[in-house]
Amino acid sequence: MAGSCDYDKYCREGDDEALERIIREYRDGLMLYLRTFTGDIHTAEDIAEDAFVKIAVKKPRYNGKASFKTWLYRIAGNMAIDHLRKRRESVPIDDCGELTLDDISLEESYIRDEERIAVHRALGKLPGDYRQILWLVYFEDMQVRDAAAVMGRSVHAAETLIYRARRRMKEELEKVL
Amino acid sequence: MKSIEETARSVISRRDEELRRIRKRNRRLAAALSAGAAVFAIAAAMIVTGRVSGNKDTASAVNSSLSGENAGTETVVNATETDIIWMNEGYGDEFQRHSTLGASADAVSYNGGRDGSIGIQADFCEKVLSAASDDSLIAFSFNASKGTAAGIDKMQEELSNECYLLSGRADEALFTAAERLEKDKNITNAEAMARATGDSEYLRLVGEYREKAEEYERYLRSVHYERNKDTIETFEKLGFTVISKGTDDDFDRYLCFGSGGAVIAGTKEQIDALSLEDFEGVEHITLYGSSKADLPRIYGEPKRIVHLREDSKLTDELLAAYEENGGAALKVRIKPGWDDDLWGEWVDPHVYAYEAIGLHSEEEFNEAGPDILTSEKVDLFYEVLNKYTYWVNEERFGSFFKEGELIEARGYAWDLIAELTCERALELCENKCIAYITLPDLNESEGIESIALDE
Numbered sequence: 227m228a229g230s231c232d233y234d235k236y237c238r239e240g241d242d243e244a245l246e247r248i249i250r251e252y253r254d255g256l257m258l259y260l261r262t263f264t265g266d267i268h269t270a271e272d273i274a275e276d277a278f279v280k281i282a283v284k285k286p287r288y289n290g291k292a293s294f295k296t297w298l299y300r301i302a303g304n305m306a307i308d309h310l311r312k313r314r315e316s317v318p319i320d321d322c323g324e325l326t327l328d329d330i331s332l333e334e335s336y337i338r339d340e341e342r343i344a345v346h347r348a349l350g351k352l353p354g355d356y357r358q359i360l361w362l363v364y365f366e367d368m369q370v371r372d373a374a375a376v377m378g379r380s381v382h383a384a385e386t387l388i389y390r391a392r393r394r395m396k397e398e399l400e401k402v403l
Numbered sequence: 404m405k406s407i408e409e410t411a412r413s414v415i416s417r418r419d420e421e422l423r424r425i426r427k428r429n430r431r432l433a434a435a436l437s438a439g440a441a442v443f444a445i446a447a448a449m450i451v452t453g454r455v456s457g458n459k460d461t462a463s464a465v466n467s468s469l470s471g472e473n474a475g476t477e478t479v480v481n482a483t484e485t486d487i488i489w490m491n492e493g494y495g496d497e498f499q500r501h502s503t504l505g506a507s508a509d510a511v512s513y514n515g516g517r518d519g520s521i522g523i524q525a526d527f528c529e530k531v532l533s534a535a536s537d538d539s540l541i542a543f544s545f546n547a548s549k550g551t552a553a554g555i556d557k558m559q560e561e562l563s564n565e566c567y568l569l570s571g572r573a574d575e576a577l578f579t580a581a582e583r584l585e586k587d588k589n590i591t592n593a594e595a596m597a598r599a600t601g602d603s604e605y606l607r608l609v610g611e612y613r614e615k616a617e618e619y620e621r622y623l624r625s626v627h628y629e630r631n632k633d634t635i636e637t638f639e640k641l642g643f644t645v646i647s648k649g650t651d652d653d654f655d656r657y658l659c660f661g662s663g664g665a666v667i668a669g670t671k672e673q674i675d676a677l678s679l680e681d682f683e684g685v686e687h688i689t690l691y692g693s694s695k696a697d698l699p700r701i702y703g704e705p706k707r708i709v710h711l712r713e714d715s716k717l718t719d720e721l722l723a724a725y726e727e728n729g730g731a732a733l734k735v736r737i738k739p740g741w742d743d744d745l746w747g748e749w750v751d752p753h754v755y756a757y758e759a760i761g762l763h764s765e766e767e768f769n770e771a772g773p774d775i776l777t778s779e780k781v782d783l784f785y786e787v788l789n790k791y792t793y794w795v796n797e798e799r800f801g802s803f804f805k806e807g808e809l810i811e812a813r814g815y816a817w818d819l820i821a822e823l824t825c826e827r828a829l830e831l832c833e834n835k836c837i838a839y840i841t842l843p844d845l846n847e848s849e850g851i852e853s854i855a856l857d858e
Contacts, residue, residue: 246411250407271405275413275414275417278410282415
């Protein structure tokens with residue numbers, strides 16, 4: 227799996243292939259995560275690309291305290307927040323927007339499992355921070371502490387958020403099932 | 404949606420383009436530095452606060468945000484996008500207090516000056532104004548010294564009502580400025596800020612900040628002389644005029660002498676090794692120790708600039724309060740914090756040093772007392788502390804002054820700050836704003852050259 231080794235190689239040697247491996251490994255998941263902020267996949271795609279450009283240019287120090295993925299997601303998440311702040315936009319709290327063909331295509335390639343895709347779509351009905359924590363924990367298989375790190379929250383706060391998000395998710399699923 | 408391959412190609416292409424831009428800018432910077440001879444740069448660390456909105460008419464946006472029943476966030480937020488550029492005069496004790504206590508952590512800081520350099524202030528600000536987009540809202544945070552008070556008039560005269568005064572000063576200057584605002588604009592500056600951010604919490608922080616500033620000063624007065632006695636004596640032996648020793652009333656006044664000033668931090672041995680030649684052209688030295696690192700710092704009098712920021716919890720609180728209200732704040736922090744901005748975490752270098760000797764916090768260290776630092780631990784403690792703290796590279800120390808090289812350092816280094824602030828300023832302003840780096844010639848007391856770091 228691409229990650230810190232490739233990033234280190236890129237930073238030290240400027241190896242473009244290492245950078246490409248990182249992009250290949252993380253782009254789709256990152257886009258879907260960023261979609262939980264932006265509500266649309268195309269803006270999420272732009273921000274994900276911006277995030278890759280940012281690390282490619284600035285080569286920020288990865289200190290190994292968390293996984294490379296956690297670190298990358300945190301950077302991109304911060305950029306998404308900046309983006310929303312700049313645009314003065316907010317994703318409707320109860321709706322993540324209509325799915326486009328690109329959304330569906332990405333879901334099919336990244337999530338694959340139909341049942342999980344259905345759950346993913348239900349996520350779109352949740353508030354942004356619920357979407358984010360659930361995506362990280364249930365679709366990215368992150369530990370709570372890593373999800374907390376990505377979202378800039380304490381572990382305790384993340385646990386509380388997961389609890390609330392699950393409860394809300396259950397309500398949403400009950401509506402459609 | 405792009406394919407992954409297309410994304411990769413786009414990323415690499417954009418990276419190359421960005422690197423070309425950076426290299427071009429660095430060449431210009433290097434050329435300017437070379438022309439400037441022995442230079443310590445950064446007069447204007449431009450930090451731009453957030454994107455808020457106002458209507459296209461800057462002046463009316465400002466005015467509307469500062470007056471009326473519905474003043475504040477609602478007015479500011481609902482209109483067209485605008486950049487607020489919050490400029491901090493960055494002079495003297497105001498500068499230092501802002502730096503150490505974080506009163507205006509997000510600001511344009513530049514080397515102002517007292518009565519004699521008002522023209523420079525106005526000139527500088529005019530350049531910024533002309534460079535900013537038409538719908539930028541520009542606020543100035545000033546020290547309320549006599550010269551600045553005059554400068555305010557001058558600025559307002561020259562720049563009409565496009566500038567506004569915001570300040571979070573801890574002492575009487577705050578009130579002086581507030582009085583002026585009350586008189587001129589029928590508003591206090593604390594209120595102005597609170598309204599501009601729509602944040603009543605800010606008022607509480609300002610109050611807390613005042614208390615902390617006073618506490619801080621009391622602390623400095625009580626400990627610094629003892630800490631730095633040896634170093635002060637060393638400098639006196641070298642023939643320097645040590646203005647501040649931390650023992651008299653002037654300390655307060657001169658504590659934050661540097662409206663700039665080259666910051667020199669080093670071990671006692673490094674400091675002891677200095678010679679007069681190292682300070683050629685430096686007229687005054689103010690010396691005091693760091694509240695944290697127990698390192699001596701030396702500030703050279705004007706035209707040698709540093710943007711110094713020590714982080715504090717309060718800084719974070721103020722920034723957080725500001726950010727919550729729509730501001731985008733940039734924190735320039737000492738390593739290892741600065742590049743952790745992306746990560747959003749800053750760790751006091753001492754934490755690492757404490758950990759190295761088996762402690763977990765400053766509190767534990769204090770409880771244990773100095774005896775905890777056995778001979779082995781002292782070495783380890785400072786070895787780790789040094790690793791993460793700004794140190795002058797002794798080998799380049801002389802050339803720092805003599806040849807105008809950018810100092811290679813971690814933390815408060817000019818190039819680092821220039822990169823971060825200018826990059827971020829440009830980014831935040833969507834490349835509409837220009838960050839200036841002033842490059843005063845060591846031998847020209849009045850000289851200020853500016854280069855525009857535009858696109």
